[in-house]
Amino acid sequence: MRFRLFGLLADIDLASITDRMEVKRAVQSGNVKEAIEKLNNLNPTILDTNPQLYFHLQQQKLIELIRVGKINEALEFAREELAPRGEENQVFLEEIEKTVALLVFEDVKNCPYGELLDVSHRLKTASEVNAAILTSQSHEKDAKLPSLLKMLIWTQEHLNEKAVYPQINNLSTAVLEDPAV
Numbered sequence: 001m002r003f004r005l006f007g008l009l010a011d012i013d014l015a016s017i018t019d020r021m022e023v024k025r026a027v028q029s030g031n032v033k034e035a036i037e038k039l040n041n042l043n044p045t046i047l048d049t050n051p052q053l054y055f056h057l058q059q060q061k062l063i064e065l066i067r068v069g070k071i072n073e074a075l076e077f078a079r080e081e082l083a084p085r086g087e088e089n090q091v092f093l094e095e096i097e098k099t100v101a102l103l104v105f106e107d108v109k110n111c112p113y114g115e116l117l118d119v120s121h122r123l124k125t126a127s128e129v130n131a132a133i134l135t136s137q138s139h140e141k142d143a144k145l146p147s148l149l150k151m152l153i154w155t156q157e158h159l160n161e162k163a164v165y166p167q168i169n170n171l172s173t174a175v176l177e178d179p180a181v
């Protein structure tokens with residue numbers, strides 16, 4: 001699909017955006033299995049080429065098992081799926097230990113790693129997945145528009161000291177306004 005923004009013509013693949021949003025939404029809702037399935041359908045090589053992302057998704061799956069109180073299933077999952085990765089990577093091992101520590105505390109609010117159960121941890125994992133998808137599709141992981149708008153504001157502020165010129169005062173309309181004389 002082609003569209004025009006600020007006089008620029010751009011191509012947008014709406015299907016890839018929708019697919020990426022579905023994967024992100026699955027992670028954000030705690031449905032890691034669905035997220036992995038959708039991610040593999042979108043690009044089967046992402047998880048193979050990004051072991052850290054795969055580990056974080058598996059860690060999130062363990063967190064979700066702990067969240068719903070499936071303790072035996074969580075322990076089995078940690079032993080079978082995550083422990084071998086911890087043997088290969090010291091950082092992964094430390095993260096596994098922190099996650100499994102959630103099982104020791106009846107009241108996770110008193111657990112030093114209770115933040116793993118916060119929604120913010122899901123959002124962090126979802127952002128990591130989103131960035132990996134964008135990278136695999138050869139897109140920037142961060143949108144360019146916010147950076148360009150910040151640059152425009154900065155440039156206008158510095159130019160105001162040196163010249164009088166038409167400027168954009170309302171970013172939502174992007175209308176050039178003649179300077180007040």
